[in-house]
Amino acid sequence: MDNQLYIHNTLSRKKELFEPINPPFAGMYVCGPTVYGDPHLGHARPAITFDLVFRYLLHLGYRVRYVRNITDVGHLVADLDEGEDKIAVKARVEQLEPMEIAQYYADRYFTYMEALNVKRPSIEPRASGHMIEQILMVRKILDAGYAYEVNGSVYFDVEKYSKPYEYGKLSGRILEDLLTNTRSLEGQDEKRNAADFALWKKAQPEHIMRWPSPWSDGFPGWHLECSAMSTKYLGEYFDIHGGGMDLLFPHHESEIAQCQAAIGHESVKYWLHNNMVTINGQKMGKSLGNFITLEEFFTGTHASLQQAYSPMTIRFFILQAHYRSTLDFSNEALQAAEKGLKKLLAGYETLGRLIALNQPHPQPLPKRGGEPSPPAPGVNQNPSPPAPLPGGEGRIAAIQRECYAAMNDDFNSPMVMANLFEGVRIINSAADKKESLSASELELMKNIFDTFLFDILGLKDEKSDDQHEVLDGLMQLVLAVRQKSRETKDWGTSDQIRDALQNLHITVKDGKEGSVWNIE
């Protein structure tokens, strides 16, 4: 593949060249969480997957508008007799306002996403704040003749839609099967066909969350909010729509139908779907009750967890699998991720020391991670990775090239990581004096790590930067004192200091160029 970005489009089931509709702008909509429960590992996967996409598009110079919704209304509870709103049910139980629940869990979601170093999208619209847009969309679909009203509820007419269009093209469903194979639900008798889905539902008397509409006091159907909000913020035709594979049918399938019916054409160019996180081979999800919340991961308070796992360990764990593969949770895999991440970060620190040694005058240690360099605004009409360095390709330039090639091949983050590990091997060899790196090679290596490890993969050293400078000064002092005792072969004192530091979870390692320290 050439130097261009290819992404897997679920619609064609092929990797396609990414050509934005209106470069250098790129629009992306991703289905966000329903905020009636604590965020769990399953929520982390799409958030991190599309964060990776967001970050890479930004890196390439695109001006990205990334919209991720908050669903705070509208999903029915399937296991109850009445079609009650999930959020309303929970509110009844806890004696709280529905919006209070939604607010609480939305805040929790944001907090944990931030911990995972997931960038905030450009816009995070809420379904409850877009009733007018949703009602207007129902109106348009009715006007187009692809919906009908019954007793204050409005349903999408799948069979009629399927005459000129193809309902099922995204998920590979066949209309015949849909018409015969759909389970019967409450309100089914109102529908002309079992496969029809609700655009607007009339609220039962006990239903708390309700809004006025031309048809009834009620609430919007399951799939409407995403169509209404993506159209509002990204236009009638935009580049990328993402979400979990479990949303393929019926959610995204119905979105396609709604937009086609309301607008007259499809609205999405590339459909991207991340695969599931599994636990014991099964999907981790709310319905199975086998989910582990992010809080439980970070604190280690869950029966299945042998220890706590840091947010960056979780992020590394997710990125070390390709986003379209299932990813199986296990303590062993997470512990491997923890060690692997540590190795990468240690390699970066070693690189910083090599660069400092290479300078005529000592330089302060480089800041960890650092902010992504902002793309040059608006100048890049045809964004693409930087051209390779002139003058023959060295090993390190090859790593850079491979990292770009991996990202360009449908965001292959595991491949990027493998190349970064190769970089670490070279860095460590250089630190061991087994080979030498020129100043420009060191700079290129640093650039690769800053770009790929920190900016694009979005990993970071979890040590606090503010305190680190003070602490580092302090530690240099302690290590200098210890070094004196080592020089006089006073191993008792030397080991005493090291043991005492270890009790504070500070590990000291003695190398050829002196001692280095690290907080566990």
Add this chain to the structure above:
RNA sequence: GGUUUCGUGGCCGAGUGGCUAGGCAGCGGUCUGCAAAACCGUCCACAGCGGUUCGACUCCGCUCGAAACCUCCA
């Protein structure tokens, strides 16, 4: 039952028609006051059976097994 997808070494996970993925764990060395780290080497694969091919883990078919979706779910 239908749709979609997958089965890679002790564990997790990339990838390709012929050339080492990578991480973690194991084993043997080097280095080291000790420890740790690091470096070098090394063991363990491509579910099974056929077919296409000069050659398949990679393509095709079948068998077995697994998952997601078909109902809210990331």
